[in-house]
Amino acid sequence: MTAGPRTWRATARLLTLTIVIASTAIAWVSAETLSTFYVTQRLKDTSADIRSSLRSVSEQIEQALSDMQRFEQLGSECTSGIYAAVSNLVAANRFIYEAAVLLPNGKACTSYGYQLESLAMLQDTQPFSTGNHSYWFSVSNLSGNEGFVAVSQHNSYVWLNDLLVASALDVPNDVTFELVDKNSLDSLFSSSEHQLKHEIPYQADKISVDRQGVHYALPSQWQEILAVVTLPFSAYQTIWWQLFTTAFLSSLAVIGLLTWVAGKIREQRRSFAPKLRRALKYNEFRVNYQPIVNMHTGRWVGVESLIRWHVAGKAISPAIFIPAAEKEGVIGEITHWVIERIAEDYSHYLRACEGLYLTINLSAQEIEDESFPSFVQKTLETHGVPASLIVFEVTEGGLVNLEKATAQLQKLRDQGHRIAVDDFGTGYSSLSYIETLPIDILKIDRSFLTPEKIAANDALWRHVVSMANTLNLTVVAEGIEGTEQSEPLMREGVTFAQGWLYSRDLSPAALKDEFLKLHQECA
Template identity: 35%
Template sequence: MKRRLLIVLAVLLVLAVTLVPAALGFYLTLRTSAAREHARLGVYADAAMLRVELVSGQFSHALLDMQQLTTPPCSPEHIASVRAIAFRNRYVQDAGVYDKAGNWLCSSLAGVVPPGAVHMAEPEWTGLDGMRAWLLTPRLLGAVRPMLVIGQAGNYVAIDPLSLVDVIDARDDGIAVFNTDTGRLVAANSVADPRLMMRVYQQGRAELEMKRIYAIRRSQVWPLAVVVSEPRQRLAEVWRNSIWGWLGAGLLIGGCFAFLVIRSARYRLSIEGELEAAIRRREIAVQYQPIVELATRRCVGAEALARWHHRGTAISPDIFIELAERHGLIQSITDLVLDRVIAELGGFLRSHPDCYVSINVSAVDLTSRRFLDYLGQRLNGTGIEPAQIRIEATERGFVDAQAAVQVIQAFREAGHPVYIDDFGTGYSSLSYLQTLPVDALKIDKSFVDTIGYEAASSSVAPHIIGLAQTLGLDVVAEGVEHEEQAAYLYESGARFAQGWLFSPALSAEAFMRFVEAGPPGSVTARSTGTGKPGRGQDEPPPGVPSSARSRA
């Protein structure tokens, strides 16, 4: 009897050990597959919302530029300026002026509009700041599709609503955009079912819809919401692809470990969990954006840029860096970037003492000596000079100005020059420059892009260069893409620049080859043609203290 009981108990135990993990594996497959696909759809929804805010920001900037025009409305000079504004903003198809009755007076496409030719009825939406919106269904001025018209203070811009949902995706994902004030559909791509999208948006969920799954995102800036969807059968495809792995893991690991998998799966499937795992596995790569001397095109250094490829897809630094800052991972990324610079370029920097690499630091590392101490430990015994590792800090890192001044001064005393990155995009640039002991300013790409245009910000770059010269600081221009920009910056007194005109961001091997190849010649110095000199070529490279520039 006891033997039979032992056999029965043994069989039951074997069955339990075999079947329970299998059942748990089956269950985990369903849960994790759904979570994984919902996470992917959420990333796609975030990308769709970024697109909506990009297009919305362009028509807002265009209206602001039009309001600053001083020429008489609809005069030839005014129409030419409006056309230039529409040309600079790629998503703006038309721009012009309308009167209080809603009649178009002039257009960047049609010039002066005959009286009463185009009339806009009451707007579908009116904002608190006087901004209005019309969805004009007639094919105005030869438009192929209805136009979304945004007006403010008598000026209007017209865009194709489909530009709001023009997010590239190889699969059949639907996108729809709604106005959160009126609840009306603004735009939808060809895959979206507007009726179902409207119901999902109004209910905030989609339990009754069985054929597709949905994600909703609401803008924090504009009264707009995005709804995205994908076929529900894609969940079955993900489930079939992963079931055998989970079942095998369940049988091997056992029931006791299944509970730990449930607890960890939720975090691991989130994007911040994936980023933390990538940092832990040291999967963050580094590329090097060359910095050249404008007069000679000689490469003097590079900016180290973090790169993350997640499941074969390159994640934008704007996304994962902001995510790292929000979840306390940014210091680990900064340390990892430094480690990769030393490992990949250590020998090269020792043999090229006039070459440097700049590393971006976050706001949290401007409040303590943590990174400075780590930097000193890692450089110890490498033969790399402190001046060859330079520090870049954005203006938003100066929230605690008093602490930032002390930390920046400590970096400079240790021999590391300090740059202010994206200068001009913050809110207190001039006041900070009076107290921050920095060595150079980096002109943000947004100001370089406006060089040669009649934009309100086109004169910012020379003003920054003049300010830097007055304070004895060097200037590095970011995002230089055209020879005309390089020539203009050189004439204005800038010595250094980086951008696609010279080279894209490179791997360590490609960067070393780029430096070894040498400059193509003093292209900028020959092409200016004005006789207006830049800085002398015998001046020290940016960040090396001199009697004229040291502000310690």
């Protein structure tokens, strides 16, 4: 009594563990991929913004130094006029907090209004030169007032306002921007209070990762300096964990949902066999008939039998219960029931309609069952149904063993039945078996006769019709719903069709009434 629950609990634990492991693996891979992509894109976007901001700073420096060129040859003394001009220049440029002009005698006139004997503050720092400019870096970070950044051209010098430059760059709080010496890997210029310790060389326009974080290097205007944007490792981990958590919960929900759905489908399929047998026992199934019509005359020449099933007033599609019946091995019982019901319907309703043939769909199980022809013969004789009025339809899916199928269909044909191939063209081997099987009727699948496809000159259905005519087979077109389908078919010599253009499926009584209205020869 306890073996079942124990087994169920063990299965549930194993399934839960499997779902968690699968979700973790999916989340891990997703977090790695997405975090790398996100961080890379973010650093590149930040670099582009910084590059744009640096251009505006550089343009202001260039303009200021150019304006100061005219002060260099004014004399050997720092006059009040020079002081005022340099001071006004600083006031007009937001990124510059000090400027100086070096006179030919070595004296420096500054924007603060006093004379410097020399520029001693720059002598202890090695400049970086590019073109006509020299740059001095002596900063610990851009957040404080320590150190300086100076730029010179000829004998003109300007010092940058660290805080305003930092504000102009607008570096995100969790990102660090630095100017790094290519040779020593020392940080010359940093937007963070805590300078990073760079350990590996950087390549321009490349992403690199070390213990400090994720780095993206972009070329600077100095040959020996790289501008580096860094997302610290702690920030990267935060992003990774956020993505991992989101991916884990999402995958857990999706896998759990799919598992639940699969379980429900499996449970439903498992329970289909007793439900189907109960439906047979209590006559819950019924058979309707859809007419097969001569498109030229409008006369009905045959009907296809279609099984229907309603449970609690709700229709269950044959596309659901027929595959389930095949899988559960109940399809043979259903086919036997259909044949008996058709024979009864013929006795009560359809005998009055002379010449109207009835088609019955066969599955692989009936084709494999050697006793099936005898059952058919006995049932039809009991109800007085002529064998010539019964057409058996087979699909390519039911032809598992071509040799056995050929022999079985030939037995049915020898009893007086005709054989039709349904849904022709949907499989891969249709053309190879069409000449082998004892076939009388070829039904073109509706998927080849849609309004979009039927008008094409090289449409497949045209080749099927040509082949059928060569083999002297009757062609029936399925799924005809409008004249835009029927007219091209008739022009190509197709005579018979079925579909909603002519009639939906009807009950036996309704079929008889409609047939009597259309065909005066029905008594």
